Amino acid sequence: MASLAATRIDHQRETHTPTSFVVTFPTDQLLRMDSGVALAPLTIAYQTYGQLNAAHSNAVLVCHALTGDQHVANVHPLTGKPGWWDVLVGPGKPIDTDRYFVICSNVVGGCLGTTGPASRGPDGRTYGLDMPIVTIRDMVRAQSMLVDHLGIDSLFCVAGGSMGGMQVLQWAALFPQRVFSAMPIATAARHSSQNIAFHEVGRQAIMADPDWCGGRYIDCETRPEKGLSVARMAAHVTYLSDQALHAKFGRKLQDRAAPTFSFDADFQVESYLRYQGRSFVERFDANSYLYMTRAMDYFDLAADYGGVLAKAFKGTSTRFCVVSFTSDWLFPTSDSRAIVHALNAGGASVSFVEIETDKGHDAFLLDIPDLVATSRGFLDAAGRARGLG
Amino acid sequence: MKSRISGAKPGVSRPAPIAPEAVRQDHRLVADMVAPGSRVLDLGCEDGALLRLLADTRNVDGRGLELSQKGVNDCVAKGLSVIQGDADTDLDAYPDDAFDYVILSQTLQATRRPKVVLENLLRIGRRAIVSFPNFGHWRVRFDVAFRGRMPVNDKLPYTWFDTPNIHFCTVRDFLELVATIGAKVERGVVVDRSGRLMRESTPWWVWNIWGEQAVFLLRRNGETPS
Numbered sequence: 326m327a328s329l330a331a332t333r334i335d336h337q338r339e340t341h342t343p344t345s346f347v348v349t350f351p352t353d354q355l356l357r358m359d360s361g362v363a364l365a366p367l368t369i370a371y372q373t374y375g376q377l378n379a380a381h382s383n384a385v386l387v388c389h390a391l392t393g394d395q396h397v398a399n400v401h402p403l404t405g406k407p408g409w410w411d412v413l414v415g416p417g418k419p420i421d422t423d424r425y426f427v428i429c430s431n432v433v434g435g436c437l438g439t440t441g442p443a444s445r446g447p448d449g450r451t452y453g454l455d456m457p458i459v460t461i462r463d464m465v466r467a468q469s470m471l472v473d474h475l476g477i478d479s480l481f482c483v484a485g486g487s488m489g490g491m492q493v494l495q496w497a498a499l500f501p502q503r504v505f506s507a508m509p510i511a512t513a514a515r516h517s518s519q520n521i522a523f524h525e526v527g528r529q530a531i532m533a534d535p536d537w538c539g540g541r542y543i544d545c546e547t548r549p550e551k552g553l554s555v556a557r558m559a560a561h562v563t564y565l566s567d568q569a570l571h572a573k574f575g576r577k578l579q580d581r582a583a584p585t586f587s588f589d590a591d592f593q594v595e596s597y598l599r600y601q602g603r604s605f606v607e608r609f610d611a612n613s614y615l616y617m618t619r620a621m622d623y624f625d626l627a628a629d630y631g632g633v634l635a636k637a638f639k640g641t642s643t644r645f646c647v648v649s650f651t652s653d654w655l656f657p658t659s660d661s662r663a664i665v666h667a668l669n670a671g672g673a674s675v676s677f678v679e680i681e682t683d684k685g686h687d688a689f690l691l692d693i694p695d696l697v698a699t700s701r702g703f704l705d706a707a708g709r710a711r712g713l714g
Numbered sequence: 715m716k717s718r719i720s721g722a723k724p725g726v727s728r729p730a731p732i733a734p735e736a737v738r739q740d741h742r743l744v745a746d747m748v749a750p751g752s753r754v755l756d757l758g759c760e761d762g763a764l765l766r767l768l769a770d771t772r773n774v775d776g777r778g779l780e781l782s783q784k785g786v787n788d789c790v791a792k793g794l795s796v797i798q799g800d801a802d803t804d805l806d807a808y809p810d811d812a813f814d815y816v817i818l819s820q821t822l823q824a825t826r827r828p829k830v831v832l833e834n835l836l837r838i839g840r841r842a843i844v845s846f847p848n849f850g851h852w853r854v855r856f857d858v859a860f861r862g863r864m865p866v867n868d869k870l871p872y873t874w875f876d877t878p879n880i881h882f883c884t885v886r887d888f889l890e891l892v893a894t895i896g897a898k899v900e901r902g903v904v905v906d907r908s909g910r911l912m913r914e915s916t917p918w919w920v921w922n923i924w925g926e927q928a929v930f931l932l933r934r935n936g937e938t939p940s
Contacts, residue, residue, distance in 0.1 A: 646790065647797075665797050666807040674775075676790045677797035679783055698791040706793025 335403055336436070336610065337543075341445075343438025344402035345370040345395055345431070348474055352447075356433065356467055359623075362457035366447070369471050370438025371395050371430035374414065375422035377477070383713055384477045385420055386468060387429040388485030388492035391617050392557075392609055394437040397429040398422065403608045412692040413484075419700035424713065425481060432492075433467045434459035434617060436610035443543060443610045454540035459616050461488070461624045465495045469503070481711055482704060484508035486689035487656065488617065491624050494664065497645070498626060498637040506644040506707040508700065511653055511689040513660035514634050514667070515625035520655060523563055524618035527556030531611045540612055553611040554602030561601045566652035566685035570594060627667075634663065638671035644710070645675040646703040648696065650688040676703060740845050740927055741767055743903050743911075744817060747843050747931045748772050749940065752814035755779065755839060757801045758821035762789035765796070777813075779804065802826045805834040813839040822846045823879040833895050836934050841900070845929040850884030850922040853907070869926060885922045892932060900939060901931040 347370050350356075355365035372395045377384060387397050387410065394401075398408035398415050414420040414427055431439035434456065442456040472480065483496045483504050490512025497507045531537055534552025538545040562570075574594040578584065581591065590596040630636035645668055649661035658679050668675040680695040682688045689696070708714070741764045748754060750772045756765050759778030762785075768774040778796035780786045789796035801818070802825050816839030818831070823846055825831045835842035847869055848854075857865040864874040872879065883891070885904065892899060904912045904925030912925055921928070933939065 644795070665799075666804075669797070669807050669812075670809055672809065672812055674777065674795045675797060676786075676795045677799075678787050678790050679798055680787070681783065695787055699787060702791035702793045709793070 336608070337443075339403055339437050340441075340443045340610070341438075343370040343431075345372055345438055347371075347438060348471065350470060350474075354470065356463065356470070358457050358463045359460040360457045364433070364440065364457060366440075367433070367467060367470070368438070368440045368444065369430050369433075369467060371428060371471060372397065372399060373429075373475075374398055374427040375425055377426040377475070378713075381477050382479070382481060382711060383425045384472070384475070384480050385425045385427045385482045385484065386472065386480050386496070387414060387420065387427060388464075388468070388483065388489035388496075389429060389432065390485070390487040390489045391560075391621065392605070392614070393489065394435060395429045395431045395439075396437075398427070401608070404604070409690060412690070412697065413700055419697055419704055420482075420484065421704075424708070428471070428475065430468055430471050432459075432464040432617075432620075434464070434613060434620060436613035439467075441610070442540075442612035442616055451541075451543045453543065453612060456612070456616065458623075459620045461491045461495050461620055462499065464620065465492055465499055468492070468496075469500060472503070479503050479505060481713065482506040482508060482707065484510070484700075485512075486510040487512055487686065488621050490656075491621065491626075494626055494637075495624075497641065497643050498629075501638075501641045501643055504643045505711055506646070506704070508646045508648070508703065509661075509664065510648040510696075511650055511656045511661075511686055512664075513656050514627060514637075514664050516621050516623075517660070520563075521622045523560065523655075524622055526559050528615050528618060530555040530559065531615060534611075537611060542611070548606065549611045550606045553606045553609065553614060554599075556611075556614060557605040557609075558598045558602040561598060563655045564685055564687040566654065566683055568652060568683045569685055572683070573597075634667035635670035638668050638673050641668075641671060641673050643673065644703075644707050645673055646699065647675060647677045648689070648699060649677075649679045650684065650686070650693075651679060651681045652683045653686040653688065655686040737767060738763065739905065739909055740819065740929060743905070743929045744819060744843050744845060745771060747901060747929070748774060748815055750774070753777075753812075754815045754817060755808070755813045756817045756819065757805075757835075758819060758824075759789065759794075759796060760785050762792055762794045762796060764817070764819060765789070765794050766792065769794075801831055805831065805838065808834075808838045810837055811840065815839050815841050815843055817843045819843075819845050820847070823849075823882050825881065828881050828883075829891060829895065832891065832897075836895070836897055836932065840934065840937055841940075842897075842932045843929065844888075844932065845927065846883065846888065848885050848904070848922065848925045848928050849882040850886060851907075851926045852923050853926075855923070885918065885925060885928050888928070888930070889918070892930070896935040897932045898935060898937075898939075899930055900933050902928065904928045 349368040352365045355363040431437040490509035493509040531552035534549035536547040537549035577593045579596040627634035649658040665677045754774045754776045756778045765776040779799045786798045816835040904921040905927045
């Protein structure tokens with residue numbers, strides 16, 4: 326594990342000079358946020374893969390999840406691990422970088438180069454909690470500025486899972502003419518009370534860490550690593566299923582034959598969670614975690630349309646493919662079914678697949694054959710309808 | 715249902731015949747009733763074969779609803795717009811007049827409330843196409859009357875205790891239900907045991923005895939005939 330100082334330096338490098346394309350919009354192109362604040366200048370860090378065709382009709386926007394980033398299909402500059410959606414994005418994959426121009430940007434409020442709480446504001450000071458609260462719609466508005474900047478009028482597809490799926494739904498509702506097809510995966514049109522509750526546990530863990538320093542830890546040259554890692558440990562449990570955890574760890578002990586009668590990590594599952602927490606803090610900013618979780622909590626698409634979700638999609642010509650997983654209890658199939666019913670009522674073209682797996686919410690990131698086949702079938706058919714051959 | 719290959723020996727596997735031989739007869743009969751370029755919802759679309767046929771031969775904008783997850787996954791992997799759902803419970807979510815045709819293929823007898831389902835078909839679609847096995851067919855009558863058994867054969871393969879088919883009807887029963895909900899029969903075709911189409915001029919009671927499979931095109935009362 327990297328030392329604290331080295332972690333901090335690596336992380337700050339990726340926040341201020343990311344290993345990505347970067348666009349900083351002129352201060353007259355501000356981001357008007359739902360909180361009423363205008364954010365400027367706005368910087369967006371993004372990755373692209375493949376070539377934009379002459380008609381500019383083959384662009385796919387991939388939206389990342391809570392703790393994801395723009396490194397969807399390349400080795401991560403901080404962790405050295407493969408891209409987070411390597412199973413779906415790449416040459417010959419369903420989101421085929423030989424055929425499509427794939428864009429993935431770090432969301433507003435993120436910590437990998439796009440303006441967020443760890444960035445410096447116009448006065449040169451780190452934003453910290455002075456960063457305005459970010460919503461899913463703010464993320465989507467910022468992405469639309471990037472898509473404009475890249476000279477793309479209409480996206481062939483917008484795809485993403487979990488918080489990324491929320492962005493997909495928001496894109497389809499906000500810019501229906503700009504979205505030819507949409508793949509919201511393992512997501513919901515509103516964050517549930519239970520999910521808000523889990524997020525609050527995570528936030529309180531971060532804020533209870535003395536090294537959080539009231540949100541100004543960067544100025545104080547500390548990092549609330551304990552708090553962030555506990556937040557991650559709690560959240561990580563919600564991404565898995567009881568069945569998968571039991572199959573993987575059961576009640577097995579970690580490197581010992583008998584319990585130690587202490588609070589050491591006796592069980593393998595404890596050791597695993599501690600590792601997950603430790604490795605997460607190497608690549609993520611604690612304040613960013615507060616902002617991202619809040620953005621998800623505030624998401625309730627129907628509320629913007631008089632409480633009727635179908636109105637968000639009325640008359641849409643976007644083709645949808647909704648996917649859920651049987652063992653996902655964080656974004657259960659009933660959430661996806663509510664989206665599907667609203668799309669049907671709105672007259673949309675919609676496919677819906679519930680995939681059987683014991684991998685829980687995390688399944689959307691994994692190499693699940695049904696997910697690969699579904700994505701491929703949907704995108705190939707949409708590509709034919711779009712004239713992409 | 716598989717098409718027969720003449721001369722195929724039992725136990726010898728042969729490659730499945732390709733289209734158009736592979737097209738199921740009831741699918742072909744349904745497809746013949748659909749106007750080209752229309753919007754179609756296929757309830758109980760199984761692996762999407764009918765939707766595929768309609769897209770390929772009638773250029774329809776097709777959607778499907780299928781109960782089995784495997785069927786849905788197969789359809790979506792083929793690029794069809796299909797969702798997982800139940801015709802008994804999920805039709806309320808569809809708005810009025812959303813489709814030109816709603817198709818219920820070999821599924822009516824498996825629904826819990828056939829009357830409600832039929833009414834929903836003609837609410838969501840301006841026309842409905844319903845195909846079903848005729849329980850008035852002579853072989854069924856023979857099995858019940860003389861053998862004293864519920865029929866089990868190649869077309870009705872389930873035993874009484876594991877069948878999903880809980881609401882069998884005869885052609886006569888069906889036409890009575892159509893009249894009860896105030897719908898009109900626009901076309902009807904009936905196929906006998908050897909797969910021959912029976913003439914439309916044949917009296918219905920002959921259909922009701924000799925017809926093994928029936929397909930009806932219905933329209934709402936008040937809808938202009940096509």
